[in-house]
Amino acid sequence: MPLVEGGAVLRKALEGKYAVGQFNINNLEWTKSILLECEELKSPVILGVSEGAGKYMGGYNTVVGMVKGMMKDLNITIPVILHLDHGSYEGAKAAMEAGFSSVMFDGSHYPIDENLAKTREIVELAHSKGISVEAEVGSIGGEEDGVIGSGEVADPAEAKALVDTGIDFLAAGIGNIHGAYPENWKGLDMEVLQELQRTVGGVPMVLHGGTGIPAAMVQEAISYGISKVNVNTELQWAFAEEVRKYIEAGKDKEGKGFDPRKILAEPAAAIRRMVREKVEIFGSANKA
Ligand code: 13P
Numbered sequence: 001m002p003l004v005e006g007g008a009v010l011r012k013a014l015e016g017k018y019a020v021g022q023f024n025i026n027n028l029e030w031t032k033s034i035l036l037e038c039e040e041l042k043s044p045v046i047l048g049v050s051e052g053a054g055k056y057m058g059g060y061n062t063v064v065g066m067v068k069g070m071m072k073d074l075n076i077t078i079p080v081i082l083h084l085d086h087g088s089y090e091g092a093k094a095a096m097e098a099g100f101s102s103v104m105f106d107g108s109h110y111p112i113d114e115n116l117a118k119t120r121e122i123v124e125l126a127h128s129k130g131i132s133v134e135a136e137v138g139s140i141g142g143e144e145d146g147v148i149g150s151g152e153v154a155d156p157a158e159a160k161a162l163v164d165t166g167i168d169f170l171a172a173g174i175g176n177i178h179g180a181y182p183e184n185w186k187g188l189d190m191e192v193l194q195e196l197q198r199t200v201g202g203v204p205m206v207l208h209g210g211t212g213i214p215a216a217m218v219q220e221a222i223s224y225g226i227s228k229v230n231v232n233t234e235l236q237w238a239f240a241e242e243v244r245k246y247i248e249a250g251k252d253k254e255g256k257g258f259d260p261r262k263i264l265a266e267p268a269a270a271i272r273r274m275v276r277e278k279v280e281i282f283g284s285a286n287k288a
């Protein structure tokens with residue numbers, strides 16, 4: 001199956017009251033684990049690529065080539081959306097040029113008028129190529145790939161203006177942050193989420209910072225219109241934990257234990273387990 005844009009998949013999720021996971025990829029093992037697990041679960045999936053991860057993997061063309069090749073070789077039949085995460089204006093254009101099927105243009109650090117104007121341009125270009133667009137108001141707290149947000153809660157009027165530019169899905173700050181949540185975190189602001197959904201009704205909304213949010217809270221947010229949940233750090237923790245165990249147990253010193261395919265086998269399996277756990281929470285199994 002070719003890559004698909006994200007609008008139709010997420011509108012179906014909104015209607016069906018489940019969410020599709022965006023799992024960020026960093027390399028081949030990440031990509032393969034996520035695709036195989038979602039195929040087994042018959043869940044649609046969004047592969048998220050930050051600008052930093054895109055550069056790390058060699059560039060957007062490399063990413064597109066790897067994902068498309070893998071889907072063919074592994075007979076992946078579920079809908080797969082290849083999505084640029086927190087793209088800059090130039091980054092979003094470059095990812096579209098390389099063949100991504102969806103982009104996030106994150107103009108949340110611009111004054112609102114500039115965010116609106118730039119989003120409008122990206123939407124026009126993206127839609128002329130059948131590519132979906134995510135945009136953001138408010139900001140997601142924490143740090144991701146050098147982009148630091150202070151976690152400002154979205155203003156419903158600004159959210160409405162952003163939706164009116166024609167975007168396909170909306171990311172809005174509702175007290176969520178990237179990475180670990182602090183001990184004294186107050187939780188997601190369900191009041192703001194409900195007000196946003198009333199204001200922009202019918203447009204799927206995105207929950208960034210999916211790591212460490214209790215399952216029941218994620219499910220409550222899904223019931224209020226969250227249709228896409230982004231998870232990155234939790235996969236990195238799961239992967240790193242298994243790498244550490246392998247090395248600490250001295251397995252790289254036993255026989256051919258230094259073979260990268262052996263070193264990365266358990267870390268890759270840990271990613272699969274984490275993806276399964278999330279898909280079950282999000283309710284997207286058997287929705288492909
Ligand atoms: P976490 O790293 O907190 O899971 O957030 C991921 C994310 O929102 C990617 O955009």
